[in-house]
Amino acid sequence: MFEIATFAVLAALALAVYRALSGPTVFDRVLAANFIGTGAILLLALVGFITGRPEFLDIGILYALLNVIGTLAVLKFWRYGDLSHSGEEEG
Amino acid sequence: MDTFFMLLSGVLLIVGAFFYLTGAIGLVRMPDVFTRMQASGISDTVGVGFLMAGMIVAAGPTLIAVKLAIILAVVVFISPVATHALAQAAMHAGIDPVLASNRVLGLGAGLKPLETKPAHAPVKKRANKRKAGKAAARPVQRASRAKAKTRASAKGKRS
Numbered sequence: 001m002f003e004i005a006t007f008a009v010l011a012a013l014a015l016a017v018y019r020a021l022s023g024p025t026v027f028d029r030v031l032a033a034n035f036i037g038t039g040a041i042l043l044l045a046l047v048g049f050i051t052g053r054p055e056f057l058d059i060g061i062l063y064a065l066l067n068v069i070g071t072l073a074v075l076k077f078w079r080y081g082d083l084s085h086s087g088e089e090e091g
Numbered sequence: 092m093d094t095f096f097m098l099l100s101g102v103l104l105i106v107g108a109f110f111y112l113t114g115a116i117g118l119v120r121m122p123d124v125f126t127r128m129q130a131s132g133i134s135d136t137v138g139v140g141f142l143m144a145g146m147i148v149a150a151g152p153t154l155i156a157v158k159l160a161i162i163l164a165v166v167v168f169i170s171p172v173a174t175h176a177l178a179q180a181a182m183h184a185g186i187d188p189v190l191a192s193n194r195v196l197g198l199g200a201g202l203k204p205l206e207t208k209p210a211h212a213p214v215k216k217r218a219n220k221r222k223a224g225k226a227a228a229r230p231v232q233r234a235s236r237a238k239a240k241t242r243a244s245a246k247g248k249r250s
Contacts, residue, residue, distance in 0.1 A: 005104040005107065009142075013115075015115040015116060015118060015119045019119055027186070031177060034173055034174075035114075035115070035118060035134065038134070038170065041162060049149065054155045057159065060162050061158065061165065064165040067173070068169045068172060068173045071176070071177065075177060079184075
């Protein structure tokens with residue numbers, strides 16, 4: 001069962017990579033990157049179960065926390081061109 | 092009882108894999124950024140939820156199950172935040188959602204590539220309307236609709 005779920009997640013990641021490469025706007029690419037991050041967490045957990053090494057789950061927690069930070073950072077950089085921007089409107 | 096739990100985890104894993112793959116197919120097939128976000132929301136909630144539930148049932152009452160529950164909670168609470176920020180940024184960049192009223196000829200009409208306009212585009216639109224009245228914004232829409240209609244009639248003649 002873990003193998004079937006792993007192959008399904010791998011197929012989903014392939015589709016997300018296609019969307020990231022061919023997305024017409026930058027937001028499609030960011031969305032696909034977010035999807036790939038979630039898929040990487042699932043893949044880590046499933047491979048950890050298959051190989052009997054549940055230490056991968058700690059890395060999964062780290063990836064889950066880094067995923068949203070990366071998404072927000074890319075969005076902020078795209079909007080302001082600067083990560084240290086205060087976020088206030090300039091009119 | 093052990094076989095019951097293994098069976099339950101297998102069913103949960105297969106259901107989760109199905110929903111996760113469904114969301115990925117929607118991510119490729121949907122015509123618009125916003126509909127793609129909606130499709131990937133299926134994967135982030137139902138797909139991840141069922142897969143993690145299957146792994147928790149397979150792990151049993153151990154520390155592994157607690158870690159899986161932490162990952163599930165983080166993904167469930169943080170993924171909507173990222174999607175919300177993404178939708179707001181896309182709206183702010185001036186990407187119009189493909190609505191049913193914008194579709195002139197049904198299925199393929201929304202599939203034209205969406206161009207990214209510069210930031211603060213909605214604010215500028217409002218300023219134009221105040222200054223120049225209704226004449227500024229509407230002729231563009233009419234021209235694009237006329238183009239779409241000619242495209243539609245040409246396609247109809249071909250078929």
